[in-house]
Amino acid sequence: MKHKESTIRALIDEAERTLCEGPHPERARRDAETLLLHIIRENAHAGHKAWLTYHGIAQNINSAWLVANRYLSTMPIISDNFKTLVMRRRTGEPIQYITGETEFYGLPFRVTPDVLIPRPETEHLVEKVLELAANFAAPRIVDVGTGSGCIAIALAYKLPQASITAIDLSKSALAIARENAKRNGVAMRFLEGDLLVPVTEERFEFIVSNPPYVAEADRESLSVEVREYEPALALFAGDDGLEVYRRLIPATFDALIPGGFVVLEIGYGQSPAVAELLATSGFEEIEFVPDLQRIPRLACARRPI
Ligand SMILES: C[S@@+](CC[C@H](N)C(=O)[O-])C[C@H]1O[C@@H](n2cnc3c(N)ncnc32)[C@H](O)[C@@H]1O
Numbered sequence: 001m002k003h004k005e006s007t008i009r010a011l012i013d014e015a016e017r018t019l020c021e022g023p024h025p026e027r028a029r030r031d032a033e034t035l036l037l038h039i040i041r042e043n044a045h046a047g048h049k050a051w052l053t054y055h056g057i058a059q060n061i062n063s064a065w066l067v068a069n070r071y072l073s074t075m076p077i078i079s080d081n082f083k084t085l086v087m088r089r090r091t092g093e094p095i096q097y098i099t100g101e102t103e104f105y106g107l108p109f110r111v112t113p114d115v116l117i118p119r120p121e122t123e124h125l126v127e128k129v130l131e132l133a134a135n136f137a138a139p140r141i142v143d144v145g146t147g148s149g150c151i152a153i154a155l156a157y158k159l160p161q162a163s164i165t166a167i168d169l170s171k172s173a174l175a176i177a178r179e180n181a182k183r184n185g186v187a188m189r190f191l192e193g194d195l196l197v198p199v200t201e202e203r204f205e206f207i208v209s210n211p212p213y214v215a216e217a218d219r220e221s222l223s224v225e226v227r228e229y230e231p232a233l234a235l236f237a238g239d240d241g242l243e244v245y246r247r248l249i250p251a252t253f254d255a256l257i258p259g260g261f262v263v264l265e266i267g268y269g270q271s272p273a274v275a276e277l278l279a280t281s282g283f284e285e286i287e288f289v290p291d292l293q294r295i296p297r298l299a300c301a302r303r304p305i
Helices: 008-019 025-045 049-054 063-068 076-090 095-099 120-133 150-158 171-183 216-221 224-229 243-255 271-281
Strands: 101-104 107-110 140-144 163-168 189-192 204-209 256-265 284-290 296-302
Touching: 008 025, 008 076, 025 063, 025 076, 025 095, 076 095, 095 101, 107 150, 107 171, 120 150, 120 204, 120 256, 120 296, 140 150, 150 163, 150 171, 163 171, 171 189, 204 243, 243 256, 243 271, 271 284, 271 296
Parallel strands: 140 163, 140 204, 163 189, 204 256
Antiparallel strands: 101 107, 256 296, 284 296
8 A cells, every 4th residue: 555645734633633633632732743753863873864864854843844744755664664653652551651751860761561650749859959968079879769860860960979779679660770770870789679678777968769659549649651551559558648658757767877868759748747657756857848839749858867
């Protein structure tokens, strides 16, 4: 069958109509553009260079390029592959899992369904640790539940003098985190295990974590992207979402040096319970940092000196 040639604009218009029937019509055009750019770049990787070279297409093309070249006819392989990806997105598959890429703290990360997609609000955690770490010459930092490695890698990138350990219960998540560390040119130790068990004998200046904190009861209220595609191990923490904090916070106290800090991401409405857990474990200087929506998003506390 002879393929009909499609222009870039016709492909995006058609994809937008398809994606308007999916779970996020408000992002339909943006998603269509992201997927088309991904496919064009992929084809450059895959060796379909003739068409790309002929049209002077570089790897770093962007949305402005799509607009400027809207009447350009694409290769059939590009339009066929694009339509397949659009159908995946229409069912709710996160765009980051389709492209395998995301950005966190300005750094590139590979993501697969084995890892949580890093969220922009988690960048607040990195910011807070960088602020506190300015008072330590060479801090030892452990990231519990590293997932894609986003927190540990961003910290390693900004604090080359720190020694960083990244722990996760999931072997497949650790494989992605290792790959991301290599890609971003940073070195650290990766350990598989439950919370702080792999470092039982050690002491740290910082323990940081964005642990699972969604209540099982809230499962149905999550978006289809999260509920159906992100790993359950990364999301759920018992009936009230506090199960991991209940084990992690006392263990953290024991693993910190006197004067060391714990910095945790927390979920909506969890600050009173987390404050209580921190206080009963012996922490002082308990502070909550709000996100851009003014929701307390970080719990930060210090082991007394
Ligand atoms: C919410 S995700 C956070 C991932 C990443 N740090 C981020 O901020 O995007 C939680 C991570 O904790 C890991 N995890 C869950 N339970 C754990 C446990 N008991 N011990 C260690 N890691 C655990 C999951 O595999 C997942 O990678």
